[in-house]
Amino acid sequence: MTPTAETRRDIARAVEEGFKAQLDFTRQLVGFRSERGEEHAVQDFLFRALGERGYARDRFAMDRQAIESHPGGSPWSDTHSEAPIVVGIHRPREETGRSLILQSHLDVVPAGPASMWQSPPYEARIEGDWMYGRGAADMKAGAAANIFALDALGRIGLQPAATVYVQSVVEEESTGNGALMTHLRGYRADAVLIPEPEDEMLVRANTGVVWFQVEVSGLPVHVRDMGSGTNAIDAAYRLIGALRDLEARWNEAKAGHPHFEHLDHPINLNIGKIEGGDWASSVPCWCRIDCRIAIYPGTDAGEAAREIRQCVEGFSRTDPYLSNNPPKVTFNGFHAEGYVLEPGSEAEAVLGRAHEETFGAALKSFTTPGYLDTRVYALYDRVPALCYGPVSRNIHGFDECVSLSSVKRITTAMALFVAEWCGLEAVEGS
């Protein structure tokens, strides 16, 4: 199935020729402010782009009931996105190769205070080798690469000799329900590739993620009587201490996890948001923290949630204030398990060859301590799930950017991977 050396050179050249258009497309994607719940327009833009290229298309809503009934589904909340999921479908003239899903997500994390950016986060800016903008790296460059890797084949009169689904989802940054929804919709393939910004490496293993909110409330008093009152902000901080103990215990347990035991601190608890109290001179009667913690592959998310709840409840029983004002724990986002990409799959070997041909060096793999949509395909489809993508800086931070030379090399490697994994056939009429 391996394309000839000449075809491989043609593919690389075709990626090069299309790269200016690919950058324009990426820039357009960055121009959509697609924070959680705001991805409608960018998904429709992608839907049109797939239509212009002749893909069959499917656009569908989340099925809340189906998602919440699935063990990998994350709970709903008021902020859950209602934007559609978009799938472009390539059907070969003759299905001779291995099928493939190329997935991306177009939701982005909040830009944060605009003043901390050197230029507006939703206006892509190129400076040297870097394209700046919220989502430029995570992962609008990857979304464009999915489409332009296939475009490159078409440019030389070729197409995959197998079914390819180009899937664009949302909710990757908050629940993972978008990728799960494509699974629930019934899409399946022999492998999946997601070009997240992974520094030109392959993700060998990653953690699951659980989101939760803890709300403390109790009676405020005049600040002159503070001793007799309660202070929800201090109580929240005591609770954070108990949660940090849980984090430490989970990190100590890394010994039993082969892809994690070499990491200093594989389990990160992030207190991402805090709000409490009404003003300086009243003792605060409420405080809310929004938290995210990682879990090892193989750890059931429901079990992790129970441990978190027990941690909060157990500590609260020992705390004079919290025992009288039990905090409320809500699981309001990610409820997702991690996965391991077991070495030795044919898909990985094919990607390894494509990478080595493009980069002149062997493909490295590594462990990431964050959520990835690949978990859906690894855990529930049980197919090789390859997360592999360009070099980036400051994803989720200010001045997020992606290396353009890296995007070009990754796109080339992806096109070569598709060519060998799916096989090639001539485009009808060419």
Added chain:
Amino acid sequence: MTPTAETRRDIARAVEEGFKAQLDFTRQLVGFRSERGEEHAVQDFLFRALGERGYARDRFAMDRQAIESHPGGSPWSDTHSEAPIVVGIHRPREETGRSLILQSHLDVVPAGPASMWQSPPYEARIEGDWMYGRGAADMKAGAAANIFALDALGRIGLQPAATVYVQSVVEEESTGNGALMTHLRGYRADAVLIPEPEDEMLVRANTGVVWFQVEVSGLPVHVRDMGSGTNAIDAAYRLIGALRDLEARWNEAKAGHPHFEHLDHPINLNIGKIEGGDWASSVPCWCRIDCRIAIYPGTDAGEAAREIRQCVEGFSRTDPYLSNNPPKVTFNGFHAEGYVLEPGSEAEAVLGRAHEETFGAALKSFTTPGYLDTRVYALYDRVPALCYGPVSRNIHGFDECVSLSSVKRITTAMALFVAEWCGLEAVEGS
């Protein structure tokens, strides 16, 4: 100057007769939601009430420049009230007695979550001896008592034989600039009485108060790279620890302060409000805390502010994150010193007699660790400043309420105090 026993009995009866109307008036005051900046309507209501009673009136705005130039002025902020100050002026036919200011404030602290109240905070509710509502005790009952104590004298054909200013201010809960503004406007008298809810006792000494905000900000990163990033919420909590050390040092210094050394914890630092971060899965890049701390009488507010700033800066230099991201300290409210009511004044003796006659027990005094507007008169007019008022529960809390029987007794004692302090003359034509 002491009124006869018969007149004193008549005064007590007149308070009794007017008490139903006084409760209605108090209930109307509570009905105005008069949180900071929202006191326009209630101040106009009081202005009309003074007009109906024939007082000469003065209604005026804050003079920001004059306030900020005064050592007792607190800095402006976006949330500073623009509601007017209202003064009703009684002028006797013949000025034979000692003049008096009766002051109140009609701003209230935020009601907080309505769900924590047994009934809506801005609908006064009477149950047994208690009137419930935000501001019922602090201090709309006192504002009504000022007017109805004078009304009681009028009901028996008498009036003070000296100038009395009935002053209604705002900003008592956040800066103290309202009371200061009456001073800057030029109002002066031989004594002042403010019927704050003081459990039927006289305030002997109180603390000053300083408000400040500390803002921490720094670069966020993807939560998977937490180790290399910064966490503004954790940094804010480390700063709170340093501020708690400052609080402990100030409490240790109580030995040199005669009215405070018997208190367990005279200096309270309150972290009243906290806000930080954008969502669970981004490392928080900003966090803001709103704080209030007390200072001993005799401590210069500017000096206290410098110590607070030094505490924040000094700790930040020792903290790897904060030394690279110096926090911003803003003084955005109270910048007010405490005072001591030196024992032995004639005004206190007169109030003591009025209290003893009404309550059948000696007037007690105590120290309060919170801000009071009486400081303006004590510090800058240097006249006896009497803070004395009814029994309350949960001021600044939920289900704030004031004892109605206590309000009646206090109003009686106030009317007797006015009668002896100012002397009495017949109302013209009666």
